[in-house]
Amino acid sequence: MMKLARVVAALVSVAGLIAAAPAGAANPGPQYVGTEYDQGGGTQAIDGPLPQVEQLADQITRTTDDMLRDLARERAKLPYGSIESDHHAPPQLTTYPPAPGSPVSDQYSVTLGQRGRSTSSFVYQVAARKTDTNLEKDTSWTSFSFAGPVAVRVHKLSGTATGCLVRPESARIRTHFADGTCSFALTAAANVSVEFTPNTTNPVLHPMLVFANPPEVDVPPASDPNVLYLGPGLHQLGTVQLHSNQTVYIAGGAWVQGTFKGLGVHNVVIRGRGVIDGTYLDTGDQDSNKSRPGLIDIDCHDPGQPPHAACSTGSSNSSNVVVDGLTFVNGPRFNVRVLGDHITVHNLKVMSWWYSTDCIWAGTASLVEGNFCKVNDDALKPMTGDSVIRDNVVWQLENGAPFMISWNILTDQADFHVYDNDVIHAEHYWLSPQAIFRARHATPGHLQRFLFEDIRVEDANWRLFYIILEKHPKWYDPALGFGQISGLVFRDITAQTPFTMPNVFTGGDPDHRVSDVTLMNVAMNGTCVANAADGNFQIDPATTDQVRIVKSAHAPCSHR
Template identity: 50%
Template sequence: MPLRSVYLIVAALVLALLPSTAAHANGAPYTGKQYDYGGAITQISGSVQTVDDVADSIKTSTAATVNQIAAQRATLPYGDIYPAAGTPAQLTTYPGPPAMAASNQYSATVQQSGGQISSYVYKILARKTDTNRELDTSWTSFSFAGSVTVRVTRNAPGATGCLVRPYSANVVTSFSGSTCTFTLTEPGNLSVEFLPDIHNPILHPMLVFANPPEVDVPSASDPNVRYFAPGIHNVGAGQPITSGQTIYLAGGAFVSGAFIATGPVSNVTIKGRGVMSGLFMDTGNQDLNKDQPGMIDIADQGSTNLLVEGITFVDAPRFNVRALAQYTTIHNVKTMSWWYSTDGMVGGNKSLLENNFVKSNDDSIKLFWGDTTARGNTIWQLENGAPFMISWNIHVNPQTFNVYDNDVIHAEHYQIEKSGIFRALHAGSGTLSRYLFDDIRVENATWRLFYLAIEDNKWYDPALGHGEIEQVIFRNIYAHTTYTKPNLVQGYDANHKLRNINFQNVYANGVCFNNVQAGNFTVDPVTTNAIRIYRSTDGSCRT
């Protein structure tokens, strides 16, 4: 049998073995245990309607907010982000920056009609070299509609096959020589991995950002547009973000810059297919980097109506995108950064974080300000932080988060004890509530799924006291790996609890959890109440 056919079969088998998330048991009979304050344990048999009602309420509320955000975004100059249905087949590649060396690890071509077209491959080096186990990251970026055939060639010898993550993208590959070939019919932010180097740490990752076609492209002659054409632009830090402004990075633009709003701003669009680099701000020192600004930094929560779309952010020493405006959209953004202090993205109250790729060493997606939807995102977590961070020291009372249909393709946790895919280290006075995590897929992580705690940390202010966390639902969580660390659910004391925390159809370590033993949970009976661990009885959660 030809080698190409062998790898087509292997890829198909891998996809077939993954649990399907299409069939849900929401509202169906369940079996499991409820753990209450003081150590009481009761059997769950049948429906848990109160939890399903909370989940439905969160979905209804955030869907209405997403519509409000869309209505606000429609008023922006150049605010359209979705190609129209029936957009004709097209393919756009982008030039590499002049005098910047392409990756020496990989090359890539794309093909739609006619011959193959070279697609420029970038490379950035690891920066926190005392802990980063990876050496660099390469990526290529293009835009298309219809279908496109992608070929990625690894320059180093020794590969025996390839695959594409996330598995949920259902990308079937073929392999010949040192080239991985696959055809896409939908946009996606993908990791191309060459066997046997598909487990953490992958020393030389290769990413493919297959964008949708650009729409509503700004005019370079518009006086309200700051337009960066293809080429290298060194503009530095402190670049102002002002109300009514559009900042556009064309594909092939490489901008060394950081943009900041010094007060409240409104009606701002930041978009394009170019690259923004923060390497010029990197001091090479972890502590000093904490004083650097974000690359997009809008900290005033009086801001409103913001769009960040399409741009690739690399080598940020601090925040990539901090966008605390109300009615914020962060869409199809790509971030890659290396330091413990470098977060991926956070939106303000009433935000939509959609179809982004985040490769970060600190928290990838911060869920801090409420009334937020995060969907369709792909996360590659480095050794610090969490893919989904619920709290550090929140002193307000945020509520209503709908986090669904996301993929964590790697989490390289290996030494920081309190790491986890879902994490809360809440030392603030706020009460956090109404979180729905649904259809989250985790592919290559071995440390811990859940670390949920109210506990002091070095930023804790004893004058403010402690808060609580309540009404959190983890539903249809599929982790295709084995974890070595126990899951933790722990409040602070009898008056500052984790309450009504639900683990419904959570699959990991080859089992679907229905009690603390099956899920390897540590649940503190003195500081928690109504902790439910249960699975459906209809077979939709793999057992």
């Protein structure tokens, strides 16, 4: 009876509020304060709702959510294409034996514990390869699969330490440090960096990465004639030409020296827990490496076609491709380029050292999810829409950008939702154009409708934004002219440290602009920015328009 009385009282209260509301009153939406910078140098104060920005964000979300449902239907047609974790899997722990000759770490060892049992997990190590600019010495990592709680103990074998932490901070992993060992518990899959104080900021000389995978699903049998099955051990394959309706399975404990190429292929799955190593392709020279293929190179361009063109629906297009679970190391060129349409790139771990070793570029109608990128060129590339890029972790070396919005895309592209990603380090030191969010656009494509939200930047102090159209002598063709970049929303972006370089927004000319850009609840070094001065922004008044910098009127820069 007391519960019923409270319900009746609540209903009466709600009814009174409705009756008291003016007829036709509507929720005005979130309130913001800040500044808009318009073409010609004019400014407008903002104090109220921004319905046009909210509508743009909602439109992008609806479009990309529809795409994800369509992509899941296509992925379900593949015999071994599932990326869904088994949430009912019993507690289990799987470690993988190293292939003969695998490079063992002299910096760290790892022990795992579950249900009263303890086991070691092999720790690999690779040396930094671009020794003229890489400030790190090497990178170590271990990989295992599990369900249920697991205890992780990372022991430092060399040097002294006073404590430890685990990045990304958003994982909220508590650590315990004693006797040179960092201990913590995991209850869900995660790709993390274990760092020992005092060396936890750039450059971290000996990174240690833990790739804690979910249990494998959709493992194909070796007997399937459409499966290239590579079990534990060393495999020296060279170039593998992919064909349609093929599955490549690389088991945990497999170390593969090979590259996988395809043109006009359909219904292809490449998955497993093994390692693809590109060292055999590495010439040791930056310029010479530019002629090398990517480790996975599924293209949609016939030889002789210009680069950066969008894929067509012609015979050279590729479609319905899944790349899942693998580790890539020492690629001398880009690592995973899967163009075409209906592309899924999931839970990859990538480590490369040279310039032009981009991490992941997926094509139209694509999902890039749950990956770890530690590369020396662009990590995540929202350049071919519509696409979703979410739940990734980036450790950016000195070159490239964690999020590259355009690198001279020739054709119009739209609808990108990039959210819930972490940048744990960005080692930008001296290359001026570098930034966390970057576009260098010298071609005629119109890039539009981008929603970046819930992006967390930890150890980075060079530059947050560098979005420009430029007459670069190497790429700009006056006969083609400029395109535009428009309709960008950056919402709930948090950068922990101060930045050395200004943030830049510049178009190509007064008719080819960077326009309709909204920075909404962007926090930099504890400041929730509401104008250009707050964040050291350089906004070219001649070639930009409707650039808004705002924060919530109530509880600015708090999580929505």
